[in-house]
């Protein structure tokens with residue numbers, strides 16, 4: 107999506123080598139996952155910000171590209187007519203991603219409470235992206251009356267759901283994109299936000315197929331979305347030195363539109379590949395009635411070439427199917443199936 111060598115040249119500290127970056131990323135990763143009280147330390151000096159920018163920025167950005175691939179042409183066209191605000195932008199992650207994916211949008215503004223993150227984001231724009239429609243701010247900016255899209259990228263996780271909801275109320279956006287970590291705790295927060303948004307006329311467009319209660323409500327689990335990517339050679343090499351896989355990224359992604367709903371009748375969405383056994387795929391899907399079932403999809407329904415293709419897919423794809431047989435544990439064997447985008 108980006109030119110990785112240009113990102114490395116525009117780090118706040120461009121003199122860190124791969125081993126140094128990998129070590130800093132390792133420290134950050136521990137703080138993100140197990141030492142959450144020390145989270146703010148992750149943004150406390152130029153080296154840590156540079157490490158974040160070398161690793162999490164280009165890989166997180168791919169999650170917006172992934173979501174965009176699952177949006178209708180109409181939704182994408184409408185987002186392109188809005189001001190895009192990225193709340194908790196870090197080094198400008200979803201500002202730069204959005205500026206590539208929705209290049210006609212009215213403006214792209216990244217907001218972050220960390221002064222160093224804003225410095226890093228400005229450096230990337232001044233030296234690499236050089237896009238005059240892009241700006242960054244440490245405080246929430248005023249925008250004109252044109253429609254807005256708000257993006258929260260791994261930031262509700264830090265600011266908390268109530269603070270995020272307050273920002274949503276302030277901007278009254280037409281579209282809301284949440285791209286947050288794939289964990290049970292974050293999922294609970296996003297389900298709470300989902301409930302609040304559905305009460306004030308937002309409609310969830312992705313991943314849910316219906317506007318009802320999530321089948322995971324009250325269950326100690328999350329919906330296991332994951333994104334499969336291929337990385338730039340140097341970035342992959344950094345991830346190997348850091349011993350952190352970014353080729354399969356768990357994530358919780360939700361997309362809302364104000365008062366708009368698209369017809370999804372008869373379709374279900376693959377939420378995750380539960381198992382790939384010799385004769386079948388076991389896919390967890392969610393349907394328009396917010397019912398979650400496991401589909402046992404016999405591989406003999408597809409040509410060999412298609413089976414290979416299907417082995418590569420992750421969550422997000424829509425299917426239409428007919429049932430051959432009801433099995434145990436909310437599982438059904440599929441008789442026929444159409445997989446969107448697959449011949």
Ligand SMILES: C[S@@+](CC[C@H](N)C(=O)[O-])C[C@H]1O[C@@H](n2cnc3c(N)ncnc32)[C@H](O)[C@@H]1O
Pocket residue numbers: 149162163166193194195196197199200217218219220223258259260261264265269
């Ligand atoms: C994990 S980083 C995510 C950066 C970027 N969105 C991404 O996904 O790569 C979280 C960012 O949110 C910012 N943040 C946390 N709470 C915030 C708040 N209340 N207001 C603005 N920014 C906040 C932090 O400073 C940090 O840069």
